[in-house]
Amino acid sequence: MKKLSMLLLASALALSLAACGQGKQTGGVKEPAQAQQGDTGKAPQATSKKTTYPLTLKDSSGKEFTFAKAPERIVSLSPTETEVLFAIGLGDKIVGVSDLDDYPAEAKSKPKMGNLQGNPEAIIAANPDIVFAGLSLNKNSVTKLNELKLNLFQTNPKTIDEAIDRVLLLGVITDKQDQAEQVAGQMKKEKQQVVDALKGLKPEQKKKVYIEFSPGWTVGKGEYLDDMIAIAGGVNVASDLQGWKQISEEKVIQANPDVIFFAKGVPNLEKTIRERSGWDKIAAIQGGKVVGLDDNLMSRPGPRITKALVDMAKALYPELVK
The missing domain is CATH 3.40.50.1980 (Nitrogenase molybdenum iron protein domain)
Structure with a gap:
């Protein structure tokens, strides 16, 4: 019961910046110009969305962050965040996960950072740029990680739409917007399948x-x-x-x-x-x-x-x- 309860209570989710109305944001989405159509007659192709830095926003705890660039070394203390990060193509950036992370299969081989409350010593050794976790992280762990000057970004979804928004938000933070939109698009499609059927x-x-x-x-x-x-x-x-x-x-x-x-x-x-x-x-x-x-x-x-x-x-x- 404890393990599953912790998983449920630790389920992570940041709201989308627009939807949650939290704090300010600078930087963000850069929409590239369309390629010019040449004599070949081919349709213009849009290039990938890019995040502009510095990017300033708040997490679900209300803490403000400024990202100077996309994180290169990521620790996840939540199986949910880990799934999102792998899904949007950040497996090579993940340098540590919680002991409970088991999906996708690649997560099992990542260095373990302790249970859902984290092991500060292991996290410090991983030298992360950012640590993603849920709001259920206990106050002592939060205090300890903050004292160690680790960038702890907490999330806490309350609805399916917020779960989708969190995927998009992590895509913006990590400059993986195209991949995040693909994942979010599939989630929206599956939700709409149910809505339409009922x-x-x-x-x-x-x-x-x-x-x-x-x-x-x-x-x-x-x-x-x-x-x-x-x-x-x-x-x-x-x-x-x-x-x-x-x-x-x-x-x-x-x-x-x-x-x-x-x-x-x-x-x-x-x-x-x-x-x-x-x-x-x-x-x-x-x-x-x-x-x-x-x-x-x-x-x-x-x-x-x-x-x-x-x-x-x-x-x-x-x-x-x-």
Whole structure:
């Protein structure tokens, strides 16, 4: 439970600069001029977007950064950030990852920087230009890394759109805008696939959903998993709670969800759910709608989170989402 809870709580995400409205920005996107059309008759070709430096912006903690150039040496203390960085072509710039980073496969061979709270000695030895982490990093770790003059950039996505925006933001910071836009474009496409498939769904047709990522723990409003449930056409039965919370068995029975999602990598979690006293009367269990979701997709609001969204929507409405 601790590992998965840490992953979920450590899920990283900076808001896009426009969307989050945080702080100022100097530098940024440089739109290159179109190539001139010559006598060959070929259409003009646009060159790649480039980030102009110095670039000044704030992270999700409110701390202001000024990047003089694209980071050359990157440490990631979050599996989510690591997935984003690899996805936008920065694998060769990553000099350290957390002990929990396992995707893509190349991440496993990177030097380990400790758990999700980081090992200051290992991080110092890696000599990074920037350290990416989630807001769940404890205060002692933040203080220590700041005292060591390490550039700690924290992120904290709360919605699917913010997860997409974070990809774009890291692309701007690292001068990988074209690659980031490709990744973000695929994420937007997968999200839109779900939105389009469910556009005719009426409020009274929406199914009640309960999600459990470790025994007795669920998620309420204000987090990306709650946003996922809503986009997938579900109604979160724990939406009266805020954030990651423990929930009583009686409350779930009373809510009577139509579908129960669980983290399928947690040992015996499905068995635990099915064997709880009184839960055999819940519609989801009676109807055979207890569905396991991939732990990593579920716990990391990175490039693959919209694939988890599609999986969730298919489980809820297989007749609509193909």
